[in-house]
Amino acid sequence: xxxxxxxxxxxxxxxxxxxxxxxxxxxxxxxxxxxxxxxxxxxxxxxxxxxxxxxxxxxxxxxxxxxxxxxxxxxxxxxxxxxxxxxxxxxxxxxxxxxxxxxxxxxxxxxxxxxxxxxxxxxxxxxxxxxxxxxxxxxxxxxxxxxxxxxxxxxxxxxxxxxxxxxxxxxxxxxxxxxxxxxxxxxxxxxxxxxxxxxxxxxxxxxxxxxxxxxxxxxxxxxxxxxxxxxxxxxxxxxxxxxxxxxxxxxxxxxxxxxxxxxxxxxxxxxxxxxxxxxxxxxxxxxxxxxxxxxxxxxxxxxxxxxxxxxxxxxxxxxxxx
Numbered sequence: 001x002x003x004x005x006x007x008x009x010x011x012x013x014x015x016x017x018x019x020x021x022x023x024x025x026x027x028x029x030x031x032x033x034x035x036x037x038x039x040x041x042x043x044x045x046x047x048x049x050x051x052x053x054x055x056x057x058x059x060x061x062x063x064x065x066x067x068x069x070x071x072x073x074x075x076x077x078x079x080x081x082x083x084x085x086x087x088x089x090x091x092x093x094x095x096x097x098x099x100x101x102x103x104x105x106x107x108x109x110x111x112x113x114x115x116x117x118x119x120x121x122x123x124x125x126x127x128x129x130x131x132x133x134x135x136x137x138x139x140x141x142x143x144x145x146x147x148x149x150x151x152x153x154x155x156x157x158x159x160x161x162x163x164x165x166x167x168x169x170x171x172x173x174x175x176x177x178x179x180x181x182x183x184x185x186x187x188x189x190x191x192x193x194x195x196x197x198x199x200x201x202x203x204x205x206x207x208x209x210x211x212x213x214x215x216x217x218x219x220x221x222x223x224x225x226x227x228x229x230x231x232x233x234x235x236x237x238x239x240x241x242x243x244x245x246x247x248x249x250x251x252x253x254x255x256x257x258x259x260x261x262x263x264x265x266x267x268x269x270x271x272x273x274x275x276x277x278x279x280x281x282x283x284x285x286x287x288x289x290x291x292x293x294x295x296x297x298x299x300x301x302x303x304x305x306x307x308x309x310x311x312x313x314x315x316x317x318x319x320x321x322x
Contacts, residue, residue: 017249017266017275017304033321036313037062043306045273045296046070050215051314052223054286057322066215069161070293071204072276073265074133075218076164076211081126081243081263082225083153084145085236095123095239099140103186107169108193110136130263131246135168142167157221157230162213174209175202175269181209204269205295211265215291218278223289226261226280247279253311254281255319266304271297275307281315283322290315 041047041064050066087093098119106113112128113136122144128137142150147166154162165171166181173184176192177199184191184198191197204210224230226244228237244261254260262279278291292311296303 017252017264017277017308033060033062033314033317036310036317037064040292040307040310040314043294043296043303043310044298045294047294048215049290049292050219051288051290051318052219053288053318053322057283057286057288057318060288060318060321063215066219066291067161069212069214070276070295071211071267071272071274072213072218072278072293073211073267073274074138075263075265075276075278076162076213077129077133077138077265078221078225078244078263078278079154079162079164080138080141080145080150081130082230082240083150084122084126084141085240086153086230087145087149089232089236093122093144095121095126097122097144099125099144101125101136101140105136105140105143105169106186106189107135107139107167108172108189109168110134113137113140126243127246130243131248133263133265139167139169153230157224159213159217159221162217162221163207163210165209165211171209171211173198174206175204177201203272204267204274205272215278215293218291219289222261222278222280222291223287226287226289244279249277250279252308253277253315255316258283258319268300273297273300273303275304277311281319283319286322288315288318288322290318 048065048068048070050063051061053060088095099122100119101113102117111132112134125137125140128134129141150164170183173182173188176197178184231237247262249264250260250262258281260281262277264277266275274295276293280287280289294307
């Protein structure tokens with residue numbers, strides 16, 4: 001099986017989808033949104049989506065295989081953010097505490113912290129994790145919040161099909177052939193980047209070290225999280241919303257002038273690829289919550305651009321219909 005360097009196929013792509021912003025639809029009507037959905041469904045591979053709105057906008061509700069468990073990549077980082085903020089509410093953590101950034105936590109695909117060593121505020125780490133999908137920030141936030149706590153939060157929310165890894169570094173190690181649960185460290189990540197693996201390469205579609213969920217669970221989570229059901233203080237909800245609003249996928253798929261919250265994910269691990277964007281937009285004070293996921297085998301080609309264009313059209317029509 002032909003494989004490019006790890007940075008080109010996996011580490012550099014475990015992030016937010018990098019499609020371009022697309023023109024919004026010009027006409028209103030159910031036929032327009034159906035045509036846009038058909039465009040999404042013509043994409044290669046396995047597809048799943050769910051759109052759920054408030055009662056006043058129920059006519060935009062649509063779905064396709066919403067309960068199909070798929071690889072969602074960095075979309076799971078929202079659970080780390082939520083649990084960290086819950087720990088702040090409990091007085092166990094602070095957004096002002098210093099979080100160490102060094103080779104002991106450093107991971108691949110870290111556009112903010114890859115070459116930095118020292119410490120920074122936890123708030124900066126959380127922002128880097130969501131807005132830039134920085135994996136060093138992700139592992140630092142996960143370590144501070146506690147992976148067991150993050151998984152317990154997911155379980156308590158009834159998200160039985162949602163799986164998060166011990167860390168991005170342990171997941172990279174496992175995908176590159178290391179034994180289950182073994183962290184090959186920053187030196188190991190550098191070996192992977194140089195094309196030196198630890199054993200037979202594994203698929204991201206595994207039940208050990210992975211990032212998986214369903215559209216139904218992501219939508220259920222965002223509906224509850226953004227309405228404050230997982231938090232006890234309004235200030236915590238405001239902070240959760242503030243950070244979720246920084247995700248770069250929002251400007252590419254949510255109509256201009258519409259408030260949005262999201263955290264996308266993607267991976268290119270030849271021949272496997274994945275794209276996922278779950279979140280919520282608020283139209284005329286009515287929330288429209290969504291999740292779109294695509295997993296496919298084969299060439300990447302223009303799939304990311306087509307994925308982004310289809311989502312922008314679907315959400316554009318949904319906003320006009322509400």
